Every structure is written in structure tokens, then in C-alpha cells.
Amino acid sequence: xxxxxxxxxxxxxxxxxxxxAGKTEAYLCAHPDAHLFRMGIGDVSLPLAPAVIxxxxxxxxxxxxxxxxxxxxxxxxxxxxxxxxxxxxxxxxVQLAADEVFVSSGASDELGDLLDLFDRKNRALIMEPxxxxxxxxxxxxxxxxxxxxxxxxxxxxxxxxxxLQADLIYICSPNNPTGAAYNRDQLSRxxxxxxxxxxxxxxxxxxxxxxxxxxxxxxxxxxxxxxCAIEICSLSKTAGFTGTRLGYTVIPKDLERSGLSLNxxxxxNRTTKTNGISYILQRGGAAVFTEEGQRQIHExxxxxxxNARVLMTTLDEAGIRYWGxxxxxxxxxxxxxxxxxxxxxxxxxxxxxxxxxxGEGFGSCGEGFxxxxxxxxxxxxxxxxxxxxxxxxxxx
Amino acid sequence: xxxxxxxxxxxxxxxxxxxxAGKTEAYLCAHPDAHLFRMGIGDVSLPLAPAVIxxxxxxxxxxxxxxxxxxxxxxxxxxxxxxxxxxxxxxxxVQLAADEVFVSSGASDELGDLLDLFDRKNRALIMEPxxxxxxxxxxxxxxxxxxxxxxxxxxxxxxxxxxLQADLIYICSPNNPTGAAYNRDQLSRxxxxxxxxxxxxxxxxxxxxxxxxxxxxxxxxxxxxxxCAIEICSLSKTAGFTGTRLGYTVIPKDLERSGLSLNxxxxxNRTTKTNGISYILQRGGAAVFTEEGQRQIHExxxxxxxNARVLMTTLDEAGIRYWGxxxxxxxxxxxxxxxxxxxxxxxxxxxxxxxxxxGEGFGSCGEGFxxxxxxxxxxxxxxxxxxxxxxxxxxx
Numbered sequence: 001x002x003x004x005x006x007x008x009x010x011x012x013x014x015x016x017x018x019x020x021a022g023k024t025e026a027y028l029c030a031h032p033d034a035h036l037f038r039m040g041i042g043d044v045s046l047p048l049a050p051a052v053i054x055x056x057x058x059x060x061x062x063x064x065x066x067x068x069x070x071x072x073x074x075x076x077x078x079x080x081x082x083x084x085x086x087x088x089x090x091x092x093x094v095q096l097a098a099d100e101v102f103v104s105s106g107a108s109d110e111l112g113d114l115l116d117l118f119d120r121k122n123r124a125l126i127m128e129p130x131x132x133x134x135x136x137x138x139x140x141x142x143x144x145x146x147x148x149x150x151x152x153x154x155x156x157x158x159x160x161x162x163x164l165q166a167d168l169i170y171i172c173s174p175n176n177p178t179g180a181a182y183n184r185d186q187l188s189r190x191x192x193x194x195x196x197x198x199x200x201x202x203x204x205x206x207x208x209x210x211x212x213x214x215x216x217x218x219x220x221x222x223x224x225x226x227x228c229a230i231e232i233c234s235l236s237k238t239a240g241f242t243g244t245r246l247g248y249t250v251i252p253k254d255l256e257r258s259g260l261s262l263n264x265x266x267x268x269n270r271t272t273k274t275n276g277i278s279y280i281l282q283r284g285g286a287a288v289f290t291e292e293g294q295r296q297i298h299e300x301x302x303x304x305x306x307n308a309r310v311l312m313t314t315l316d317e318a319g320i321r322y323w324g325x326x327x328x329x330x331x332x333x334x335x336x337x338x339x340x341x342x343x344x345x346x347x348x349x350x351x352x353x354x355x356x357x358x359g360e361g362f363g364s365c366g367e368g369f370x371x372x373x374x375x376x377x378x379x380x381x382x383x384x385x386x387x388x389x390x391x392x393x394x395x396x
Numbered sequence: 397x398x399x400x401x402x403x404x405x406x407x408x409x410x411x412x413x414x415x416x417a418g419k420t421e422a423y424l425c426a427h428p429d430a431h432l433f434r435m436g437i438g439d440v441s442l443p444l445a446p447a448v449i450x451x452x453x454x455x456x457x458x459x460x461x462x463x464x465x466x467x468x469x470x471x472x473x474x475x476x477x478x479x480x481x482x483x484x485x486x487x488x489x490v491q492l493a494a495d496e497v498f499v500s501s502g503a504s505d506e507l508g509d510l511l512d513l514f515d516r517k518n519r520a521l522i523m524e525p526x527x528x529x530x531x532x533x534x535x536x537x538x539x540x541x542x543x544x545x546x547x548x549x550x551x552x553x554x555x556x557x558x559x560l561q562a563d564l565i566y567i568c569s570p571n572n573p574t575g576a577a578y579n580r581d582q583l584s585r586x587x588x589x590x591x592x593x594x595x596x597x598x599x600x601x602x603x604x605x606x607x608x609x610x611x612x613x614x615x616x617x618x619x620x621x622x623x624c625a626i627e628i629c630s631l632s633k634t635a636g637f638t639g640t641r642l643g644y645t646v647i648p649k650d651l652e653r654s655g656l657s658l659n660x661x662x663x664x665n666r667t668t669k670t671n672g673i674s675y676i677l678q679r680g681g682a683a684v685f686t687e688e689g690q691r692q693i694h695e696x697x698x699x700x701x702x703n704a705r706v707l708m709t710t711l712d713e714a715g716i717r718y719w720g721x722x723x724x725x726x727x728x729x730x731x732x733x734x735x736x737x738x739x740x741x742x743x744x745x746x747x748x749x750x751x752x753x754x755g756e757g758f759g760s761c762g763e764g765f766x767x768x769x770x771x772x773x774x775x776x777x778x779x780x781x782x783x784x785x786x787x788x789x790x791x792x
Contacts, residue, residue: 001563001593001594001595001653002514002515002518002563002564002594002595002596002653003514003515003517003518003563003653003654004513004514004515004653004654004656004658004661005512005513005514005515005661006515006654006656008513008656008661008664008665009656011664015664015667015668018667041468043467043468044467045462045465045467046462046465047459047460047461047462047465048459048460048465050460053456053457053459053460056456056459056676057453057456060449060452060453060456061449063443063444063449063452063639063640064443064444064446064449065443066441066442066443069441069442069443069444069636069639070639071439071440071441071636071638071639072437072439072638072639073639105501105670106670106671108669108670108671109669109670109671111669112668112669112670113509113669116401116536117400117401117404118398118399118400118401119398119399119400119401119402121399122398122399132668133668133669136664136668137668137669140512140665140668140669167397167398167399168398197397198397198398199397199398200398236671240465240467242467242468242671243459243465243466243467243468243469243672243674243675244459244674244675244676245671245672245673245674257397257398257399257400258399258400258402260400260402260404260405262400265400265401265404268404268407268411268532269404269536271411271414272411272508272528272529272532272533272536273504273505273507273508273509273529273533273536274501274502274504274505274508275502275504275505275632275638275641276639276641277641278639278640278641278674278677279639279640280452280640280676280677281674281676281677
């Protein structure tokens with residue numbers, strides 16, 4: 001008799017974004033003509049850059065002709081893309097070998113798959129508020145989770161303490177959902193802590209392209225990180241690939257535990273459990289790292305940053321505390337008048353047709369906070385901000 | 397201190413196809429001008445069908461314009477593709493709900509990921525010779541493996557016996573590497589056996605499009621399969637997607653173990669651990685299931701079948717026993733004069749520059765056999781067959 005993975009029974013009923021989708025659908029059923037201002041799920045609204053579109057078309061053409069057709073790709077990534085990504089890191093003075101870079105289908109996929117490298121008896125440390133999949137993927141593996149809450153007191157940037165006992169540490173900086181970003185000193189403390197204990201950091205750098213201030217974009221800018229960190233990156237937010245799918249992961253060859261190289265283990269995992277990433281998508285991804293591609297994606301990022309500015313100005317004007325927005329595509333606000341985050345969600349949906357994300361969905365310490373994504377349409381964002389300002393002024 | 401997944405240390409050193417690649421590379425270093433006839437790894441050589449290319453171009457255009465741009469796709473697959481696949485099954489009188497079909501990145505990816513649904517204490521039954529990743533993925537999970545050898549006596553189609561004790565059964569039909577394919581009666585016996593014991597069958601149908609005779613293309617053509625089987629399919633061989641990547645998996649809603657629905661568990665897995673499959677690739681995949689797409693891919697399959705015919709004629713003429721070729725893109729031959737499969741590999745490479753796959757790489761009972769893929773260039777296949785005939789005649 002087959003036994004299913006019974007850890008799935010320990011998952012909480014509903015995934016945050018499914019719950020939001022359900023409430024949104026119910027609202028639209030009752031108000032079929034309503035226009036909704038969607039600033040909830042962090043999905044981008046701007047199309048792919050012209051350089052990427054051109055590269056994708058060329059790659060599709062390659063697949064249509066016998067002489068240029070590509071069959072199976074190398075499982076860990078096409079050399080042209082691994083080299084382009086290593087060159088991109090070098091511009092920040094991070095030296096990587098091309099075979100320390102693995103091409104992936106995106107950060108979500110990779111964050112799930114990578115857990116296969118670790119024993120299930122390891123304890124995972126998850127700083128909260130956090131992306132819910134960090135927690136759920138570890139529950140599925142039956143792994144013990146240590147929840148490390150954060151809040152306004154530490155600016156949502158918890159630091160290590162000697163008493164913490166964990167083997168696998170998630171760090172997302174700039175953070176989803178709070179938008180908070182670690183500086184070099186703070187990240188160095190985590191790297192030192194991990195090296196002292198033989199812990200491994202999973203560094204989620206999906207939002208690094210939104211950093212404006214002088215903060216580390218990569219954990220490998222921190223000395224010592226090569227012996228304790230894996231970095232997971234994505235083109236989803238950087239280059240609008242949420243529906244196109246492509247990401248990359250860095251596993252340094254210096255990262256070993258119990259005499260096993262995690263880089264070599266991941267090679268073995270990919271060669272066993274995948275047949276590589278689509279040639280077409282890898283060509284599109286490589287275009288992101290050209291000079292023209294970088295210029296074009298930063299034009300889009302500038303538009304999203306203007307959305308952030310509009311929202312920050314609104315919250316300043318309403319006298320509401322918030323975090324993020326400056327180095328991240330998310331703004332994390334305190335709900336007014338001590339409202340619960342789901343109550344505030346319902347109010348925004350019903351009164352001003354704005355959809356955000358309740359902080360409670362990112363862990364219990366997220367209660368009382370609310371996340372806005374800045375990836376929406378600029379016109380929608382301006383209108384939503386105007387409505388939000390009016391609503392917040394009524395609250396006071 | 398993080399403990400890595402120590403089961404990786406139990407893997408055998410080198411993955412079959414890496415070993416072949418190493419030997420091939422060494423040969424090319426010594427003979428830089430050699431032309432190699434590649435009939436080893438099962439990679440296709442014909443380009444994507446025109447209908448697919450057109451759909452891919454249109455989808456790329458969609459991603460370049462704000463009004464047609466697609467962000468995050470539904471994690472389990474785009475409705476347009478899930479419905480197209482369900483309609484494809486209906487033509488074979490298999491009724492599926494669209495939400496029993498999951499879009500994947502391909503069969504290899506899915507065969508690795510799906511194992512997360514099962515407890516690690518389950519015992520896996522692997523009929524050998526077998527695709528090496530079946531074994532390695534279960535070793536990585538620390539799962540006990542029962543190897544069920546097959547051979548000429550049972551035509552490489554082992555049947556269940558009451559004494560077999562296993563929870564998770566791999567069936568690949570038409571088979572890689574042997575090309576053998578189960579008929580309805582034989583598959584019914586496995587389905588009955590699994591239902592009686594509460595076991596689950598992972599049915600790898602990657603080669604169903606190559607069936608010529610009246611044999612089941614899907615395990616769901618067998619009554620009772622909805623309560624004991626998951627079917628894993630791929631467009632890699634069917635439509636030349638080895639480097640483009642797309643597949644699909646069927647998990648019936650009637651499949652439950654310990655009160656958990658495996659369909660619901662997989663929804664939860666996908667929504668937690670992925671963000672869906674590329675919109676562009678799903679549009680390309682949907683074109684395969686149109687009338688025009690089906691006509692075009694079967695033109696390609698006909699070319700590969702002609703390769704199979706050329707090789708079968710050669711082996712007939714040389715008086716060599718073989719299996720497959722008729723309902724599968726693989727031909728599984730007995731090595732002449734009791735040679736070992738790696739010795740025969742070296743001989744073909746060095747003497748006639750033909751690359752095949754040594755049977756030993758698919759399990760110890762594959763020793764003494766050799767696999768040819770029929771996905772090569774037709775001209776190459778004819779020349780390779782002529783050289784092979786000469787070599788085999790010398791052997792006798």
C-alpha cells in the first residue's frame with residue numbers, strides 16, 4: 001500500500017494568493033463592471049524588452065530549421081547564458097566561474113527543488129514576514145521550522161543571535177514582503193554566523209535590480225559567503241519574465257558540507273531530474289544581459305519606481321508608517337487605526353476597489369501590516385493612490 | 397551544522413549519458429575531423445513543426461505588447477492547453493477533466509518532482525532495463541528499490557506476480573530502452589495488481605506516439621487505472637520538444653491514498669513550488685494538438701519510423717535478435733558473439749564511428765544488449781546501417 005507524503009496534511013488550508021483570488025472573484029461576480037486596481041500579487045504589467053523579444057523570435061526561428069535546431073540543452077544551463085551571467089556578476093566585482101551559475105525556470109521553482117540537497121532533519125530558519133512558499137516547502141519536507149519574527153523595532157531586518165539554532169537560513173533582501181534591505185555590515189553578520197555554525201544561507205535576490213542605495217545586490221559581495229551561501233535569482237521582476245520564466249542560481253564550488261560539494265550535488269540533481277531549460281527562453285534571457293537589454297529593462301524598472309514614489313508620497317501625506325519602496329518593488333504599510341490586515345483588505349476591495357496583500361498572509365507577525373506591489377499600471381497606481389489617500393484621511 | 401542529503405553519496409559515480417559524452421569527446425579530440433553517426437542519446441534531429449513555430453512567434457509577439465502580455469500563468473497549466481490535451485485523450489475514448497491534466501516542463505522534470513508526493517519509506521519497483529533516472533531519483537530520496545529484471549524470455553515485458561511487494565511501480569510502455577510495449581491484457585494485469593495492493597503506477601508514456609499496432613497509448617484506456625495510476629507524457633519525442641521543453645501529466649481525481657487526493661496534493665505542490673510554465677511554450681504546445689499540428693508531427697514521426705525500418709532490415713540481414721523499432725523509437729539488439737555492451741560501444745565508435753548506448757547502462761540485466769535511437773538524420777542512419785551490416789558480417 002502506497003503511503004503518500006503525509007506532511008502535506010500539515011499544510012494550512014489555503015495559500016495566500018489563492019485566498020485573495022477567491023475574494024476578488026466573488027467581488028467581480030457581485031460587481032461585474034467594476035474596474036479593480038490590482039496591487040496585490042507581485043505580477044509585472046510591462047511587456048518584455050524589445051531586445052528580449054528579438055532574441056526570442058530569432059531562437060524560435062532557429063528551432064524551425066534543421067541546421068540551427070537545438071535538441072537537449074545542457075542540464076545546468078547553456079554555456080552562452082552561464083557565461084553572460086558570470087560576466088554580469090563581475091561588473092559588481094563578484095568573481096564566479098560559469099559552472100557555479102545554474103540556469104533555472106525561475107526562483108519559485110528553484111526554491112522548491114533545491115531543498116532536495118538537504119537532509120530533512122535540518123532545521124530551517126525563516127525570518128518573518130516571509131514569502132509563504134518558504135514555509136510550505138519545508139512543511140512538505142517534514143522539516144522543523146524556526147520562525148524568527150521581525151517588526152518595526154528592528155526595521156524588519158532581524159540580526160543573528162548566538163542563541164539561534166538553525167542549519168538552513170532563508171534571507172530575502174530586498175525583502176518580500178517588507179521591502180527592507182540589508183546593508184553590508186548586517187549581511188556580514190549573517191555570513192559570519194552561518195560560517196561559524198556550518199549553516200547554509202539560501203539568499204533570495206529576486207529583487208536586487210530595485211536597489212537604489214549603496215547596498216549589496218548579491219550575498220557574494222560579502223567576504224566569506226562562498227563557503228556558506230546559495231543565491232537564487234530570477235528575471236521575473238528584473239525583466240518582466242513572470243509569465244515567460246527564467247532564473248538562475250549560484251552555488252559556489254567552495255560550499256561543502258559533510259565532505260560533499262553542494263555544487264557537484266546540484267549538477268547531479270539537474271542531470272538526473274531535468275533535461276535543461278528551453279533553448280528559446282535561454283536565448284531570451286541572454287538578451288537581458290546585453291548592454292541594450294540592460295538599458296531597456298532599467299527603463300521599465302524606472303516606471304515601477306515612479307509607482308513606488310507615488311504610493312510613498314501618498315502614505316507620507318496620510319501620515320502612515322511604511323517600509324520598502326526605495327530599494328524594493330514592495331511597500332509595506334501599517335494598517336490604520338489598528339485594523340487587522342484582512343479587514344483592511346476587505347475595506348480596500350469593497351470601498352475603493354484596490355487589491356493589496358494582507359500582511360498576515362506572510363506570517364503572524366505580519367498582522368496589522370499590508371503590502372502593495374508597485375508593478376501595476378502607472379495610471380491605475382495614480383488613481384489607486386488618490387483613492388487610498390481619501391480613504392486614509394477618512395480613517396483619521 | 398547543515399547536513400546535506402547523504403543519499404547522494406549512494407549514487408553510482410557517473411550518469412550513463414555523461415560517460416558516453418566523455419568517450420565521444422575523447423574520440424573527437426584524437427580524430428578532430430571524424431564524422432560521428434549519433435544514434436546514442438535519444439535526441440531528435442528534425443526541427444519543430446511549422447504550426448508550432450507559428451504559434452511560438454505569435455506568443456512572443458504577445459509578450460512584447462502591453463495589451464497582450466501574459467504575466468504569471470496558472471501554476472497547473474493554462475486552461476487552453478489543459479483543455480486541448482483533455483480533448484486529445486477523448487479521441488482515444490479516455491475521458492479526463494481538464495483539471496486532471498497538469499502542464500509540465502517535460503517528463504524528466506516531472507518524474508523527479510512527482511516523487512515528493514510519496515513517503516520515502518515506500519518501496520519502488522523498477523523493471524529493468526530502465527531509464528537510469530528512475531533509479532537515481534529514488535536513491536536520492538533514500539527509497540528502497542526492488543529491481544525486476546526482464547529479458548528475452550518474457551520479451552522484456554515482465555508481468556506481476558503475487559510475491560512482488562512494492563508501493564510505487566514504474567512502467568514505461570513503449571519502453572525505453574527496449575522498445576517493448578505492453579498490450580491491453582498485460583497492462584490490465586498490472587492495473588489489477590496495483591489496485592489490489594493500493595500501489596501506485598507511474599506510467600511513462602513518452603513514446604506513445606510511435607505505437608503502430610493495436611496497443612494502449614495511455615494507461616487510462618485500461619479499466620481501473622483511474623484509482624491506481626499517474627501518467628507522465630512529453631512532447632519531446634512526439635513533437636521534437638527535447639530542447640524546447642513541454643510535457644503533461646495526468647493525475648485522476650479518483651486516485652487517493654490514506655484519505656489524501658494525489659490530484660489535490662499535486663495542485664498544492666505546483667502552487668507552492670512553481671509559478672507555472674512559460675506562456676510562450678504553452679502556446680507552442682497547444683499547436684501540437686491542432687489538426688494541422690498533428691498532421692505535421694506525424695510526418696516527422698514517419699521519417700523516424702523509416703530510420704527504424706532501415707535498422708531493422710539491417711539486423712534481420714545480419715541475423716541479429718532485436719526488440720522494439722515497430723512501436724517505439726528505440727531498437728534493442730543483442731550484442732554479437734556475447735560481447736559486453738561497453739566493448740561493443742567502443743568497437744562501434746572506433747571502427748565505424750557509430751554511437752549507440754550500451755545496455756548495461758540501463759541496469760545489469762541490460763548487459764549484452766545495445767540500444768539504437770532512431771531519431772537521427774535519415775542519411776546518417778542509412779550510412780550507419782551499412783557500416784553496421786559490414787561490421788556484423790565480419791563478426792560472424
